[in-house]
Amino acid sequence: MSGIKVHYFDFRGRGEIVRLVLALAGQDFEDVRLSREEWAAKYKSAAPFGQMPYVEYKGKKYGQSKAISAFFANEFGLYGKSNLDRLRIDEVVFLVEDLFMIIVKAFLEQDDTKKAELVKKAVDDEFPKFCGFFCRLLRENSPKGVFVGREVTLADLCVHDLMYTILKTHQYDAAAKYPELQALKEKVEAHPRLQTYLANRKETPF
Template sequence: MPTYRYVFFDLRGKGEIVRLCFHAAGVKFEDVRLDHDSWPENVRGREASPFGQLPYLEIDGKKFAQSIAIAQYIAREYGLYGDNSLENLSIDGVVGLTIDYFTRWARATYGPEDAKRRAELQAKVYSEDLPKFLQQLEELLIENKTGYFVGNKLTLADLKVYTTLENSFQEFPDMYTKYPQVLAHRKKVGSQPGIAAYLSSRKPTPV
């Protein structure tokens, strides 16, 4: 088996999906967590990373960038993709849906410098974008009828939804009562042995 060294900030963010994939698959890796505040001044660190950004994964010393590309690699290698090309297409579609929502959330959370405009965007995310996203997820789960988004096993799609919803689930747990399939899915993913063990020991972070 290759030797894996994963480098990302000491937070969840867009890079947490890679950690979840490793733990779900039961694959050992070195989880290197860097201080986010020191990264802009860490010139040597930026130069050492592909494209000058995080996260990246070292596979036997060779570096590869982009969180989704890394997660897709792990999913293909360790049984977290579908059983055929159509299932893989569906998985990638769910992953893309999560990215669409996360982009809107990030824009509202970190984008505008104007406090009033930021508040307006955040209100829209939680009153419109998040309910729409949850309804889409609910319908996908109802259609598939297995408790997973695609097929009858845990895949990258399930893990990506889980990590994308972490902040909103912490902030607005009552909202999820309107989406029982999504709520049940969250419990199902969180109870997977590798995921449950990781979550029980994971350091709490704001994002």
Template sequence: MPNYKYVYFNVRGRGEIVRLCFHAAGVKFEEVRIEMSAWPGTIRGTSPFGQLPYLEIDGKKFAQSIAISQYIAREYGLYGNNSLENLSIDAVVGLTTDYFNLWAKANFEKDERRKAELQTKLSGEDLPKFLQQLEKLLNGNKTEYFVGNKLTLADLAVYSTLENPFRDFPDMCSKYPQVVNNRKKVGSQPRLAAYLSSRKPTEL
């Protein structure tokens, strides 16, 4: 097995999906968590594309959290059984990325007036639409998973993306029983449950 070293900030953010993939697959990896204050220094200059996260595989660095998670999924059984299932999984991952980008824009906008507008739109339009799309996918698949009949990258991407919505808007999220059930199913996977119960809570 390759030697893995994963480097990301000490938050969940865009990089948590990779941690979830590693733990779900039961694959050992070295984890390095970087404090924000340390980022402008030498670490930034040595990272691919000047970004975090990155994954070192036997000393070679690779960037982009989605690309990394897709690699882990392909290598360790978190993709589908055929190309069409893999296409469906990637579509769900893309959907989660779309929502996360809206969330990030609403939370990191510097203009306070514009920020308030974006957050109102996020909770009133964007999040309900996202949850409705997820509920429809689960109702259509009828296995409690998003694609096929096993845990895949699609489920892990949704789990990661919904961490803040389930914390910040629990009443809204509870209106989508299939989404709630999928989240419970994913979080109760033994390897994931062990990680989720032991990780340090972070705001983001």
């Protein structure tokens, strides 16, 4: 065992990208999935910033999902081969974060009318806009099917996870609508380590 522990709730959310990076890197890790009650009673006070996900690695605890996933991607060779590669990867990661926050805003809205408006705007306007951004960046690295180089990196994992989320939560099949995203999906899911991980991970609504 690598000694890596990933602490998060029992769903994908912000913890899944950390799990995906470790799975692609072939790193064994302890997937600690907590109920809200367990988190509040025992783990929150021990977390680096009182939030999840956080990881335990080499005897220390580290927080912030983007920082953790970027560290492990860099540590295990999934962060490109040059500073320009890493710039492109970071562009994609933060675009994903921008769209994720739009999804979260609609998810958390308590007013049903406002929620419906936010969801409609996301599906009609934001999803196509961001998918267009991703497709343009993928075409710049054509015909590799990934954002940089020839192999799957953190950027590809982030977009794949986002596509899965919007399919599950909004029935928006980005891969079916955009050939570039379909190629990325196939590239990610063809990787033997990811095939195994995706086939065996627990299914959750979000």
